[in-house]
Amino acid sequence: xxxxxxxxxxxxxxxxxxxxxxxxxxxxxxxxxxxxxxxxxxxxxxxxxxxxxxxxxxxxxxxxxxxxxxxxxxxxxxxxxxxxxxxxxxxxxxxxxxxxxxxxxxxxxxxxxxxxxxxxxxxxxxxxxxxxxxxxxxxxxxxxxxxxxxxxxxxxxxxxxxxxxxxxxxxxxxxxxxxxxxxxxxxxxxxxxxxxxxxxxxxxxxxxxxxxxxxxxxxxxxxxxxxxxxxxxxxxxxxxxxxxxxxxxxxxxxxxxxxxxxxxxxxxxxxxxxxxxxxxxxxxxxxxxxxxxxxxxxxxxxxxxxxxxxxxxxxxxxxxxxxxxxxxxxxxxxxxxxxxxxxxxxxxxxxxxxxx
Ligand code: 9MR
Numbered sequence: 001x002x003x004x005x006x007x008x009x010x011x012x013x014x015x016x017x018x019x020x021x022x023x024x025x026x027x028x029x030x031x032x033x034x035x036x037x038x039x040x041x042x043x044x045x046x047x048x049x050x051x052x053x054x055x056x057x058x059x060x061x062x063x064x065x066x067x068x069x070x071x072x073x074x075x076x077x078x079x080x081x082x083x084x085x086x087x088x089x090x091x092x093x094x095x096x097x098x099x100x101x102x103x104x105x106x107x108x109x110x111x112x113x114x115x116x117x118x119x120x121x122x123x124x125x126x127x128x129x130x131x132x133x134x135x136x137x138x139x140x141x142x143x144x145x146x147x148x149x150x151x152x153x154x155x156x157x158x159x160x161x162x163x164x165x166x167x168x169x170x171x172x173x174x175x176x177x178x179x180x181x182x183x184x185x186x187x188x189x190x191x192x193x194x195x196x197x198x199x200x201x202x203x204x205x206x207x208x209x210x211x212x213x214x215x216x217x218x219x220x221x222x223x224x225x226x227x228x229x230x231x232x233x234x235x236x237x238x239x240x241x242x243x244x245x246x247x248x249x250x251x252x253x254x255x256x257x258x259x260x261x262x263x264x265x266x267x268x269x270x271x272x273x274x275x276x277x278x279x280x281x282x283x284x285x286x287x288x289x290x291x292x293x294x295x296x297x298x299x300x301x302x303x304x305x306x307x308x309x310x311x312x313x314x315x316x317x318x319x320x321x322x323x324x325x326x327x328x329x330x331x332x333x334x335x336x337x338x339x340x341x342x343x344x345x346x347x348x349x350x351x352x353x354x355x356x
Contacts, residue, residue, distance in 0.1 A: 035354035036302060039063030039099070040311040040334075041267065044090045056311055056339045063305055064094050065102040065266070067317070071111035075136065079115055079128075082135055091143060102266075102307070103140065103147035105197065106133055107181045109167030110152075116168055125172035130184055137188040146193035146305075148233055148266065149185050150178050154198055154214050157207060163214035175218070179227045186228040196222075197233030197266055201252055202293055204245035212252045223259050232256050233266035236293055237309065240285055240332075241274040244292035246299075253300040263301055265294070267309040269332040270344070273322040282331055287343035294351045306352055308344075313337045 039061040046053040057064070068074045069086035077083060087101075094101040107129065119128050137147065153175075155165045164170050169177035182194050196219065200211045222229050234253075238244070253263055270286040297303055310316045314337040318330040329337065334345035 031355075033302060033355045036352040037062040037100070037305050038348060038352050039065065039102075039305065039307045041065050041067040041104075041307065041309045042090055042311075043067055043315055044069060044086045044093070046315060047090070047093055052339050053312065053315070056335055058097060060311065060334070060345075061099060063100045063102060063307060064090060065104050065307055066090050067310065068111075070103055070136065071105065071108065072116065072132070073111040073113050076113050076116075076132070078113075079118075084139065087140070091140065095143075100146075101144055102305075103137075103144040104266075105148040105151040106136065106185065107149065107167075107169050107177060108151040109165050109170070112168060119168060119172070122172050125169060125177075126180065129169065129173070129177065129180060133181065133184045134188055137185050137192065141189040142191065144192070146195060146231070146264070147185060148195050148197040149181050151197045152199065153178060153196070154211055154218065156200065156211075158210050158214035163218065175221075178218075178222065179225060182222070182227050182229055193230045193262070194228055195231045195233045195264060195266075196229055197235060199235035199237050199267070201234065202236070202238060202244050202249045202296070203242040204248060205242070208245065209248065212248065216252070216255055219256065219259060219261070229261065231262035231264055231304065233264045234297065234303075235267035235309075236265050236269070236290075237267060238270045238289045238293055239274075240270045240272045240282075240289055244289060244296060246292055246296040249293070249296040250299050253297050257301045263297060263303045265297065265303045265306040268293070268306060268348075269309045269316065269318065271318055271322045272330055272332055273318075273324045277324075277326055277328055279331060283342045283344065286331065287347045290344055291347045291351070294347070298351065306348060308334055308348070311335055312339055313342075314339075 042064050066087055069090060074086060075082055091101050119125050153165060154163055164175055185192060185194055198215060201208055268290060270289050272282055272286055275282045275285050310333050312335040313331045313333050316330060316332050318332045334342060334348055336342055
């Protein structure tokens with residue numbers, strides 16, 4: 001069957017360009033590939049309240065992640081209270097529609113509720129981290145198959161002697177907090193895919209190079225210590241005005257893959273505040289950045305999943321930090337504000353689709 005598809009594919013490709021010369025040419029190097037599940041970060045209230053949003057999600061997504069909901073700030077209004085309403089609803093939606101839900105995230109520097117400022121000792125931090133993981137991972141055991149256990153652990157400008165980003169966890173427990181979080185998550189749900197998630201690896205800048213170096217060093221240390229780590233989440237919040245360092249990114253992915261790690265694209269979007277105003281031109285640049293990013297990864301290994309950080313330009317985090325000076329709305333996502341597919345969706349569909 002596979003061979004038949006290959007032959008037919010070769011024939012039809014040949015017919016377009018003139019059958020005989022095409023058949024005479026050496027066959028194109030086509031390798032079969034499975035489809036990559038695609039999905040997006042969700043605002044769970046919109047799934048209930050906005051029928052267009054819901055329809056778009058049902059049409060395009062096979063995997064979901066809460067844009068919020070599982071963050072400390074959302075789950076933990078007080079030290080002794082957990083509120084699971086949002087993630088419970090998202091998981092119910094995913095289950096009802098045969099989709100998978102990813103977990104985001106257990107240990108992060110941001111999105112922490114005010115009351116955690118009262119955690120000031122190593123013992124208290126350890127207790128809080130373990131209690132959180134036990135409760136949250138335990139609740140969704142067997143139902144959330146993949147967790148961003150630690151998010152954004154490396155500094156924005158990592159120095160050789162100080163690569164880690166300050167956080168409650170890093171400050172009180174040191175880099176060991178990463179081992180602790182991964183080991184505890186594995187202990188609570190041994191089947192879960194354990195992911196280290198981060199951003200800022202893809203441009204030909206000193207900053208990205210330093211980040212890649214620091215990240216690789218951290219991952220090597222974790223692997224050497226036997227930390228259970230299964231996959232790397234490349235967020236992919238791409239600055240639209242910067243080129244993709246295809247060679248540098250491929251080399252980075254190859255090193256990670258060589259350490260036995262799977263690769264996930266977890267938060268793709270293109271930050272377009274510095275791009276030209278014309279929507280058509282802007283959309284093409286957005287798509288081409290994503291294309292170069294995905295291709296640089298795909299040249300090494302097919303990512304297990306591709307998620308964008310939102311589905312429609314109508315609802316995106318980008319203007320919180322990167323609104324445009326000309327006042328035009330941002331266009332970072334695969335569907336426009338009217339849920340129409342943009343060139344970015346075309347790129348994602350082409351990249352994720354199966355090939356016989
Ligand atoms: O998009 C998210 C935004 O709505 C939240 O306010 C913010 C703080 O919780 O987090 C945003 O999501 C971030 C994600 O959790 C981690 N990577 C960067 C994302 C965009 O800032």
